[in-house]
Amino acid sequence: MSSISTQIKHLLxxxxxGLLFAASGSNAEDAGNLYNTRFDINAGLKxxxxxxxxxxGFDAKGNDETGAPDxxxxxxxxxxxxxxFNIIRTGVPGTAMLPVAADLPDSQVWxxxxxxxxxxxxxxxxxxxGSVVAGSRLFANKGDCNSCHMIDGQGGRLxxxxxxxxxxxxxxxxxxDILDPHQEVAPRWWTMRVTDNEGVTREGLRMNEDSFSLxxxxxxxxxxxxxxxxxxxxxxxxxxxxxxxxxTLSDSEVDDLVAYLFSLRxxx
Amino acid sequence: xxxxxxxxxPLFLGLGLTLPVLAQEDEFQxxxxxxxxxxxxxRLINAEDEPENWMxxxxxxDSQRYSRLDQIDKSNVAELEMKWSYQIPVIDRAExxxxxxxxxxxxxxxxxxxxxxxxxxxxxxxRYDHELPDDLRICCGRNNRGVAILGETLFMSTxxxxxxxxxxxxxNVLWDTEVADYEAGYSKTAAPLIVKDKVVTGIAGGEFGxxxxxxxxxxATGELEWRTYAIPGPGEPGNDSWSGDSWKTGGAATWIxxxxxxxLNLIYWGTGNPGPDWNGDVRLGDNLYSDSALALDGDTxxxxxxxxxxxxxxxxxxxxxxxxxADIEYQGSxxxxxxxANRNAFFYTIDRATGEFLEGDAYASQTWAQGLDPNGRxxxxxxxxxxxxxxxxxxxxxxxxxxxxxxxxxQTGLFYVTSFDGEQEFFKRDEDYEEGERFTGxxxxxxxxxxxxxxxxxxxxxxxxxxxxxxxxxxxxxxGITTTAGGIVFTGSADGYFFxxxxxxxxxxxxxxxxxxxxxxxxxxxxxxxxxxxIASGNVVYTFGLKDD
Numbered sequence: 167m168s169s170i171s172t173q174i175k176h177l178l179x180x181x182x183x184g185l186l187f188a189a190s191g192s193n194a195e196d197a198g199n200l201y202n203t204r205f206d207i208n209a210g211l212k213x214x215x216x217x218x219x220x221x222x223g224f225d226a227k228g229n230d231e232t233g234a235p236d237x238x239x240x241x242x243x244x245x246x247x248x249x250x251f252n253i254i255r256t257g258v259p260g261t262a263m264l265p266v267a268a269d270l271p272d273s274q275v276w277x278x279x280x281x282x283x284x285x286x287x288x289x290x291x292x293x294x295x296g297s298v299v300a301g302s303r304l305f306a307n308k309g310d311c312n313s314c315h316m317i318d319g320q321g322g323r324l325x326x327x328x329x330x331x332x333x334x335x336x337x338x339x340x341x342x343d344i345l346d347p348h349q350e351v352a353p354r355w356w357t358m359r360v361t362d363n364e365g366v367t368r369e370g371l372r373m374n375e376d377s378f379s380l381x382x383x384x385x386x387x388x389x390x391x392x393x394x395x396x397x398x399x400x401x402x403x404x405x406x407x408x409x410x411x412x413x414t415l416s417d418s419e420v421d422d423l424v425a426y427l428f429s430l431r432x433x434x
Numbered sequence: 435x436x437x438x439x440x441x442x443x444p445l446f447l448g449l450g451l452t453l454p455v456l457a458q459e460d461e462f463q464x465x466x467x468x469x470x471x472x473x474x475x476x477r478l479i480n481a482e483d484e485p486e487n488w489m490x491x492x493x494x495x496d497s498q499r500y501s502r503l504d505q506i507d508k509s510n511v512a513e514l515e516m517k518w519s520y521q522i523p524v525i526d527r528a529e530x531x532x533x534x535x536x537x538x539x540x541x542x543x544x545x546x547x548x549x550x551x552x553x554x555x556x557x558x559x560x561r562y563d564h565e566l567p568d569d570l571r572i573c574c575g576r577n578n579r580g581v582a583i584l585g586e587t588l589f590m591s592t593x594x595x596x597x598x599x600x601x602x603x604x605x606n607v608l609w610d611t612e613v614a615d616y617e618a619g620y621s622k623t624a625a626p627l628i629v630k631d632k633v634v635t636g637i638a639g640g641e642f643g644x645x646x647x648x649x650x651x652x653x654a655t656g657e658l659e660w661r662t663y664a665i666p667g668p669g670e671p672g673n674d675s676w677s678g679d680s681w682k683t684g685g686a687a688t689w690i691x692x693x694x695x696x697x698l699n700l701i702y703w704g705t706g707n708p709g710p711d712w713n714g715d716v717r718l719g720d721n722l723y724s725d726s727a728l729a730l731d732g733d734t735x736x737x738x739x740x741x742x743x744x745x746x747x748x749x750x751x752x753x754x755x756x757x758x759x760a761d762i763e764y765q766g767s768x769x770x771x772x773x774x775a776n777r778n779a780f781f782y783t784i785d786r787a788t789g790e791f792l793e794g795d796a797y798a799s800q801t802w803a804q805g806l807d808p809n810g811r812x813x814x815x816x817x818x819x820x821x822x823x824x825x826x827x828x829x830x831x832x833x834x835x836x837x838x839x840x841x842x843x844x845q846t847g848l849f850y851v852t853s854f855d856g857e858q859e860f861f862k863r864d865e866d867y868e869e870g871e872r873f874t875g876x877x878x879x880x881x882x883x884x885x886x887x888x889x890x891x892x893x894x895x896x897x898x899x900x901x902x903x904x905x906x907x908x909x910x911x912x913x914g915i916t917t918t919a920g921g922i923v924f925t926g927s928a929d930g931y932f933f934x935x936x937x938x939x940x941x942x943x944x945x946x947x948x949x950x951x952x953x954x955x956x957x958x959x960x961x962x963x964x965x966x967x968x969i970a971s972g973n974v975v976y977t978f979g980l981k982d983d
Contacts, residue, residue, distance in 0.1 A: 215863060216872055220574075220641075224824075224861055224879035231832075231884070231910065231928075260525050262575060353885040375885070376929040377907040378945050395942055 199247045199283070201276035210281025213274060221262065226285055232262060238285040240333035240432075250279045287336040294337055294425040296418070301426025304419055311423075314408065317430065323387075324371070325408060326355070332430045340424045344415075347408040357403040358382050363396055371407065465560035467550050467603050470536035472585045478628055479696050485919075486960035488534045490691075491580040491625035492839060493957065496759035497693040499841040499916045501958045505965040506980060507920030511934045512944045513980055517966060518556035520549075520975040527953045528970035529577045531625070531839075531914070533588075534959040539968075540583070540602070541975055542625075545576035546592035548600060554961050556977060560605035564592045571619045571642055571870055579691070579954075580625035582633060584653050589633045591622030597635055597649075599656060609656035613637060617870050619644050625691045629701055629732050632659055636688030640706040640752065643683035643873035648692075648703050648728070650735055660735040664688055664705045664723050672722035680717035683867045685709030686724040690754040690837050695770070698787055699732040702759065702772060706752035712820045713748070713862050713875025720745040725753040727774065729789060739789035743776045744812060748819045749802065749860060750831050751778035758842045758849065759786055764793075764897050773896045775840055775851040777833030778802070782810060783896045795899040797892055798834035799855035802827050820860035820876050830858030831878045832910065839914030839955040841923065843937045848893040848902055850923050850937075854910045855888040856880075884909050891915070891925055893940060903940035907931075914955020916967075924967055926952025932969045932976070948976060 215224060221234035228236035235242065243258065244250045254275050257265035266275060305311045312321035315328045335343065342349055356372040360380065368390055370382030380400065381391045394400070411420065473489055481487070481494045485502040493499050506514065522528055526544030533540045539553040546564040551557060570576075570593050581600075582589045587608060588600045594616040599608040613635070614620035619642025626635040632650040640646065646664035651657065664686035666672040676684055685708050692703030708717055708724035725744040728737055744751045758773045764783070772786040779800035783793040791810030796803075803812040818827050832854065840851040858878040865875050889909035893902045913926030922943065923935040932952060933945035950972025958967045968977045 212863075215861075215877060216865065216874070219877045219879075220874075224859070224877045227879070229880075262526070267569060353883050375908065376947075377927045377931050378933075378942075 199251075199276050199279050201273055202280040202283070206277045206280045207284045209274070210277035210279070210284075213278055214281055217266070218278075226282070234262070236334075237282050239335075240286070240330075247279050247283060250282055251275055254278055289332070289428065289431070292337070292428075294421070294428060296421030296423070296425030298422075298425045298429045300419075301422035301424070304415075304423055305426060308419070309411070309415065309423065326352075328427060328430060330430060330432055332428045333432065335427070337424050337428050340427050341420065344420055344423060345410060345412050347406040347410060348404070351404075351406045355406065357405070357407060359401045359403055360392065360397050361399045362392065363398050365398070369403070372402075465604055467538045467559045468536075469603075470538055470586075473535055473583045475584070475628065475630055478584070485958075487536065488532070488957045488959045490533065490582055490627065491531055492691060492693065492756055493916070495627075495694040495696065497691075497756045497839070498758055498760060498844070499839055499914070499955065499957075500844050500918070501916065502919045503958055503960055503965045504919040504921075505960070506918065506922065506958075506967065508922060508936055508943060510980060511920070511922055514934075514944060514946075514967070514978040515981055516946075517977045517979045519977070520551055520556040520558075522970075522973040522975065524576075525973055526576045527951065528973055528975065529579045529623075529953045530970050530975070531580045531955050531957050532968055532975065533581055533583055534957070535583060535602075537961040538602075539959075540581050540588055542578040542580050542590060544578065545570075546578055546590070546594070548581065548588065548590055548605070550602070550605060553959060553966070553977075556975070562600055562605040562607070564590075564596075564598065566592070566594050567616065569617070570594060570621065571616060571639065572621050577623045579623055582626040582628050584628045584633070587653060589626045589628075589635075589653070591624055591626065591635060593621050593623065595620040595622050595637065595639075597622070597626065597633065597651060597656065599653065611651065611656035611658075613649060614639075614644070618642070619870050619873075622689075624689055627691050627694065627701070628653075629694050634692070634701060634703075636690070636692070636703060638687050638689035640685040640687035640689070640709055641711065641872055641874050642870065643709050643867045644685060644687060645682060646686035646688050646705055646724075648688050648701075648730065648735065662728075662730055662735040662737060664726075664728065666722065675719040675722040677716075677718035680721075683709055683873060684717060684721060684724060685711075686721075686726075687752075688754070689752075690756055693757045693759050693772075694732065695759055695786060696732075698770070700738055700786070701730040701732055701735075702757040702786065703728050703730065704752070704754040704757065704774075706754050707747055707750045710865060710867075710873050710875030711748075711750040712860060712877065713864065714746055714819060715862075716875070718746075721747070725751060725778075727753060727757060727772065727784070727789075729786070741782075741784055741789045741791065741810065743774070743780070743782065743810075744778050747778075748862075749778075749827060749829075751776065751829075751833060752836070753777065754837055755835065756839045758840060760842055760844075760896070762847060762896055771896060773840075773842065773849045773894075775835050775849065775853070775894065777829070777836055778812070779829045779834035780806060780812070781849070781851075781894050781899050783899060784810070793897065793899040797851065797894055797899075797901060798853040799828045799857070799888075800834065801857070820862040822862055824859040824861050824879070826857055826881070827860050828857035829854065830856045830880065831860070832856070836912065838912050838953075839916075841915035841917045841925075843917040843923070845917075845919065845921060846893070846937050847895070847897075848937065849896050850891060850893050850915045850917065850925075852911045852913055852915065852925060853890055853892050856910065857882075857887075889928075891923065891935065891940070893923075893937075905935055905940045905942070911952070913952040913969075916956045916958060918958060924956040924958070924969070926954075926956070926969055926971065928952070930971060932956070932971065932978075946978075948972070948974070950974070
């Protein structure tokens with residue numbers, strides 16, 4: 167998904183920093199990524215599948231068990247191509263993230279950087295149809311999204327904080343979030359229906375579950391904690407508590423919301 | 435000081451002197467354990483008669499992980515309290531099962547280190563740090579699972595594919611043998627097994643196109659006594675189950691400790707996946723003896739029989755589970771069996787004298803086979819091999835279970851296994867073999883969060899292969915199981931609990947949150963007449979006991 171504008175930037179980078187880069191060896195300086203063509207991204211993908219996917223997943227979305235993070239959104243340890251290069255080159259000390267083989271050429275590390283870069287959508291490269299300002303208004307007013315979601319400290323607690331949602335969801339995913347919230351509900355937001363040994367049934371958001379206990383929050387924001395051995399049944403309600411907006415919002419209103427949500431990042 | 439003794443050690447041995455005596459006379463020597471009675475082969479055969487000691491990875495040669503200790507029982511297990519904890523200095527995940535001899539505990543640590551501590555207090559006697567190259571080829575973290583002991587010598591595998599012999603009193607190296615070339619993708623993580631006067635050990639590297647084998651070494655010198663390849667060479671039976679030259683890079687690693695039957699004089703050892711894992715096109719055929727149980731002659735290593743669980747595997751269903759041996763009532767008579775809950779989601783009861791398949795059934799969710807035929811061979815569901823686009827199959831790559839030890843109780847006659855009902859999309863890729871590089875031909879991805887899957891401890895009746903009870907836990911535990919004469923099953927969970935279940939009913943008896951994933955199996959021992967239970971969680975080794983009165 168490297169757009170034309172990125173490619174132009176890279177041509178410029180070659181022109182400006184080419185010499186500097188040539189001298190920089192393994193310790194990357196900010197010369198930009200010179201290996202960012204479609205071919206490079208594909209080569210990076212191949213290498214990633216072979217060497218990195220066992221921890222980060224075949225889709226680079228991370229893996230709970232290995233502790234390897236999702237690489238498709240904003241990274242926590244790097245904010246630039248050089249930062250990513252250095253992580254791959256040197257690893258993250260004290261973690262399972264080991265450096266790549268010392269004899270792996272820089273060009274191949276850059277191809278990995280290009281591949282990882284291709285997984286997230288750079289807002290500078292994208293032109294969305296909706297209006298950020300209109301979306302912001304909809305969010306608080308007609309959409310009533312803020313009764314459940316918080317942005318910069320304002321709003322409800324019945325859904326995820328969206329202050330930086332643009333870093334983790336791309337416009338396509340945001341569209342699905344609004345139109346079909348039931349498609350993919352993160353475990354933290356599952357609704358659980360439990361019946362205890364006395365026959366009392368309660369329903370609420372799954373605040374925490376482990377092998378021996380379960381805590382839910384009901385619609386009145388009461389927290390209920392149970393040792394599992396006191397529960398006769400535990401059921402998961404598959405739907406999201408967030409309603410779908412296909413009927414209540416027009417296409418252009420949804421576009422506005424997507425534009426607004428995608429603009430929500432740390433920098434703003 | 436440690437180093438100078440290491441240099442002198444061979445000299446002392448050569449003179450026929452025992453190192454500990456000399457070391458004890460050195461008044462500045464702080465790194466010596468108290469004396470203990472040397473662990474003879476006789477003691478190892480009868481290990482179950484001295485339950486105060488845990489003298490090998492699986493407790494006893496039959497690997498039941500059943501301890502006769504019964505001071506901690508169903509009535510008082512809820513009163514367990516922590517006695518001590520030991521923090522492993524190198525951060526990685528601890529898969530260690532400590533060994534205990536006469537109140538001294540030996541703990542293996544990441545990356546390939548070993549420590550002796552006082553089993554009463556957890557205080558350190560000595561530490562051995564194995565020097566490693568910085569370009570290791572390891573698939574799955576810097577682990578070590580335990581040691582073997584014979585006489586006063588400990589034997590340990592290291593990540594650079596060496597086998598080291600270490601003086602148990604001082605931590606000094608006696609010998610250090612290269613088992614295979616780490617640069618070609620070989621590594622070692624499992625505890626060796628003592629069989630008579632030999633150290634038997636396997637090899638890891640199934641994701642690097644190695645050719646697996648099982649070796650036996652002379653405990654005194656570290657010299658290789660025999661090697662049995664898990665993939666037959668040209669002219670040997672089974673070599674034709676690999677197309678072309680694929681046998682050369684066919685994997686079949688032997689990365690978990692096996693078991694031994696002294697009466698039959700047979701060693702039982704599991705083998706791993708054929709390589710490349712997810713692309714079977716380049717290795718047509720059954721791929722013997724990948725994903726198999728091998729029975730080897732205890733003196734020569736010759737293969738007496740084999741049983742292949744997953745012929746032509748394309749899902750990475752390693753059969754490296756620890757074989758559990760027991761004599762059970764089966765259809766009206768006592769049979770010498772081997773029990774095996776496989777990564778492929780099927781449980782098997784096999785006659786361990788002959789390799790004859792007796793019983794088998796799925797014990798966890800699976801979609802790849804319709805069932806087992808009368809010989810125990812899986813009847814495949816067509817179209818479940820990995821594809822370029824991805825195909826959903828259960829169990830996922832990590833398997834319905836994996837390397838973590840199952841257990842068996844002599845009281846209940848039940849087999850216990852940590853099981854996972856998951857599924858995953860499997861992908862196939864074309865890859866060329868390059869020495870020392872990963873050679874897997876694909877991979878997998880989950881399309882649901884881990885919490886959406888189901889996990890449990892399952893108790894299986896080996897005479898029927900049917901599940902008797904299950905205890906649900908959060909997915910996906912990689913903890914092993916230990917049973918005791920106190921009627922208890924001890925195990926752990928992915929969310930950091932250590933807990934005790936009633937071995938007969940699966941009822942919860944006790945649990946404690948240790949705060950980090952349990953990647954290891956518990957073990958139990960006694961010192962000064964007091965029973966303890968030990969488990970590693972995260973990077974910490976915890977020991978529990980009853981309140982002192």
